Amino acid sequence: MNNRIIDRITDPKAIKMLSHPELVTLAAELRTEIIETCSKNGGHLAPSLGVVELTLALHRIFDTAKDRIIWDVGHQAYAHKLITGRKDSFHTLRTLDGISGFPKRAESEHDHFDVGHSSTSISAATGMAVARDLLKGTNKVIAVIGDGSMTGGIAYEGLNHAGHLNKDLVVILNDNEMSIAENVGALSNFLSRTITNEFVHKIKKDLESFLEGLDSVGHSVLKVAKRAEESLKGLFTPGMLFEAFGFEYIGPIDGHDVELLTETFEKVKRFDDAVLIHVVTKKGKGYPPAEKNPSLFHGVGPFDIATGKVIKGKGGAASYTGIFGDVIRKIASEDERLVAITAAMPDGTGLSPFAKEFPERFFDVGIAEQHGVTFAAGIAAKGLRPVFAVYSSFLQRAYDQIFHDVCLQNLPVTFAIDRAGVVGSDGPTHHGVFDLSFLRHLPNMVVMAPKDENELQHMLFTSVNYEGPSAVRYPRGNGLGVPLDQQLRTLPIGKSELLRSGTDGLILAVGTMVSPCFAVAEALAKEGMNLAVVNARFIKPLDSELIIDLIRTTNGPVFTAEENAIQGGFGSSILELIEESGFSGIRVIRIGYPDRFIEQGEQAELKSRYGLDEAGLEATIKKALKL
Numbered sequence: 001m002n003n004r005i006i007d008r009i010t011d012p013k014a015i016k017m018l019s020h021p022e023l024v025t026l027a028a029e030l031r032t033e034i035i036e037t038c039s040k041n042g043g044h045l046a047p048s049l050g051v052v053e054l055t056l057a058l059h060r061i062f063d064t065a066k067d068r069i070i071w072d073v074g075h076q077a078y079a080h081k082l083i084t085g086r087k088d089s090f091h092t093l094r095t096l097d098g099i100s101g102f103p104k105r106a107e108s109e110h111d112h113f114d115v116g117h118s119s120t121s122i123s124a125a126t127g128m129a130v131a132r133d134l135l136k137g138t139n140k141v142i143a144v145i146g147d148g149s150m151t152g153g154i155a156y157e158g159l160n161h162a163g164h165l166n167k168d169l170v171v172i173l174n175d176n177e178m179s180i181a182e183n184v185g186a187l188s189n190f191l192s193r194t195i196t197n198e199f200v201h202k203i204k205k206d207l208e209s210f211l212e213g214l215d216s217v218g219h220s221v222l223k224v225a226k227r228a229e230e231s232l233k234g235l236f237t238p239g240m241l242f243e244a245f246g247f248e249y250i251g252p253i254d255g256h257d258v259e260l261l262t263e264t265f266e267k268v269k270r271f272d273d274a275v276l277i278h279v280v281t282k283k284g285k286g287y288p289p290a291e292k293n294p295s296l297f298h299g300v301g302p303f304d305i306a307t308g309k310v311i312k313g314k315g316g317a318a319s320y321t322g323i324f325g326d327v328i329r330k331i332a333s334e335d336e337r338l339v340a341i342t343a344a345m346p347d348g349t350g351l352s353p354f355a356k357e358f359p360e361r362f363f364d365v366g367i368a369e370q371h372g373v374t375f376a377a378g379i380a381a382k383g384l385r386p387v388f389a390v391y392s393s394f395l396q397r398a399y400d401q402i403f404h405d406v407c408l409q410n411l412p413v414t415f416a417i418d419r420a421g422v423v424g425s426d427g428p429t430h431h432g433v434f435d436l437s438f439l440r441h442l443p444n445m446v447v448m449a450p451k452d453e454n455e456l457q458h459m460l461f462t463s464v465n466y467e468g469p470s471a472v473r474y475p476r477g478n479g480l481g482v483p484l485d486q487q488l489r490t491l492p493i494g495k496s497e498l499l500r501s502g503t504d505g506l507i508l509a510v511g512t513m514v515s516p517c518f519a520v521a522e523a524l525a526k527e528g529m530n531l532a533v534v535n536a537r538f539i540k541p542l543d544s545e546l547i548i549d550l551i552r553t554t555n556g557p558v559f560t561a562e563e564n565a566i567q568g569g570f571g572s573s574i575l576e577l578i579e580e581s582g583f584s585g586i587r588v589i590r591i592g593y594p595d596r597f598i599e600q601g602e603q604a605e606l607k608s609r610y611g612l613d614e615a616g617l618e619a620t621i622k623k624a625l626k627l
């Protein structure tokens with residue numbers, strides 16, 4: 001008979017009734033459940049395994065029906081989900097219409113803030129603490145933030161404000177000495193304090209034996225020194241930093257000792273000022289392959305539990321990310337001006353091989369997209385060619401820096417925008433469906449999207465050699481498997497490619513939409529309908545000359561197709577062009593993502609749901625042509 005504790009936890013309050021050995025058993029059961037589900041669905045395995053004991057201790061002491069826990073990024077919240085009523089739906093994790101991989105207020109009363117992007121928890125918690133006090137509430141507010149997420153500037157804006165207000169607020173720093181890759185920066189060195197502590201300890205011992213060897217003067221000095229010991233320790237531990245922000249500091253404590261965590265939280269629950277608890281955990285804890293390779297298992301696809309081997313997809317063409325990584329090295333080998341930058345995503349953006357080959361020209365700035373952009377602007381201002389490789393949705397953080405530090409000064413920064421379009425299981429926080437809209441209205445900016453991986457190569461080369469800011473946006477996943485030209489060339493700025501002629505209608509397509517649009521036009525030709533198809537290549541500047549000519553000669557509607565929000569995107573720019581050119585009576589049908597946040601699901605599922613696959617495009621076009 002199945003006698004698992006996990007099956008009895010339908011409400012987190014049940015955690016409070018368990019004995020210590022039962023909590024240890026439950027931790028193991030949670031890990032099994034998390035590993036099994038991630039092995040099938042993929043997911044953020046290593047971060048979630050690392051906080052199982054922390055999650056149990058939090059739920060043992062706090063009551064999430066009223067107390068507020070804000071998980072930073074939220075990719076580590078699987079145990080929290082399992083014990084807050086979502087065990088039976090956990091098998092749907094990250095799937096279409098299933099439960100989210102991140103906390104979601106709409107999903108549970110125990111999720112208090114929607115997340116996915118990093119470093120927001122302290123600010124949100126501070127806001128909740130202020131609101132609680134204004135409303136005369138009594139609940140606790142707890143932010144749980146990782147050491148990687150502490151590299152994001154907003155975390156310090158939050159700390160600075162929270163420490164100043166000194167509200168009843170708990171920040172738990174989950175320090176596993178890892179971001180997705182190795183964590184970077186001075187703070188990370190400061191937190192991994194082992195060497196410093198040993199060093200301080202040795203100095204203290206040496207000093208003590210020296211003073212003890214002296215006469216009574218020495219003993220008096222020793223007494224003073226002993227009294228100063230605490231402050232000396234404080235001077236060399238991370239506590240110093242957080243205390244300077246106005247927080248009480250507790251730690252570092254073992255984040256896998258559920259009893260110690262529980263005792264600590266019990267005490268802290270009675271405090272009524274801002275406290276930071278520094279908890280040390282192991283990323284991937286309890287699953288040896290993840291402990292050994294936490295970067296691979298940070299966000300992993302389906303894998304074999306016994307061997308820890310990731311199950312490869314169908315194979316096929318190289319990924320856009322991989323091609324980017326290859327081309328950028330190729331360009332850098334001939335152009336010494338090229339400098340590559342990532343904001344904590346060296347693997348995800350394909351820059352890791354570049355980092356190995358050109359370590360002096362590679363910079364991981366941490367989760368600091370704003371700094372990454374302005375840093376790139378500084379490099380460009382001195383005549384070099386920075387390439388900032390970044391996910392579309394994370395670039396949103398740096399809108400003002402793109403405007404103020406790059407475009408306004410017309411600096412030659414390349415934005416290599418990966419994960420443009422829908423990204424899949426990460427869902428609405430991570431889909432990259434706004435970049436065309438938020439980039440194309442900025443003066444000086446050139447915006448490109450390749451129809452395939454070969455065009456990606458030429459666009460990157462074009463971008464690095466362009467004298468102003470430019471962006472190349474490309475999707476998550478594989479290219480089309482087209483042959484790659486060996487010789488890179490610059491594309492004429494603002495020139496599109498006419499792929500097929502026809503006067504029954506005009507399709508203007510961008511990036512990943514070019515191939516399915518072309519296929520649909522070819523199929524319709526067999527039914528006697530001849531549509532022109534344009535690979536836009538440039539979203540900005542538009543190839544106005546060609547597009548106006550084609551609009552003039554078409555007898556049918558104009559279709560625009562893009563993997564971006566319809567609002568403000570490429571289709572909108574065509575409407576503007578039509579208006580500016582004085583056309584009237586032109587029917588324009590814009591195909592893209594509607595004005596709502598797009599849910600999680602596989603890319604193909606989402607494209608099908610929103611009519612961006614071949615079947616959907618054909619249906620839309622046929623309807624408009626009244627076929």
Ligand SMILES: Cc1ncc(C[n+]2csc(CCOP(=O)(O)OP(=O)(O)O)c2C)c(N)n1
Nearest residue numbers: 047116117118146147148149178179180344
């Ligand atoms: C603004 C932003 N940039 C980048 C990311 C990608 N990202 C997600 S988790 C993560 C590392 C977080 O490290 P840490 O906070 O230490 O958590 P851990 O995974 O180690 O538990 C990164 C870079 C993100 N979610 N948000």
Ligand SMILES: CC(=O)[C@@H](O)[C@H](O)COP(=O)(O)O
Nearest residue numbers: 073075116299348423426476
């Ligand atoms: C939580 C987070 O932001 C990242 O781990 C993200 O999920 C990575 O996405 P990719 O899998 O597309 O690299």
Ligand SMILES: [Mg+2]
Nearest residue numbers: 146147148178
């Ligand atoms: Mg970490």
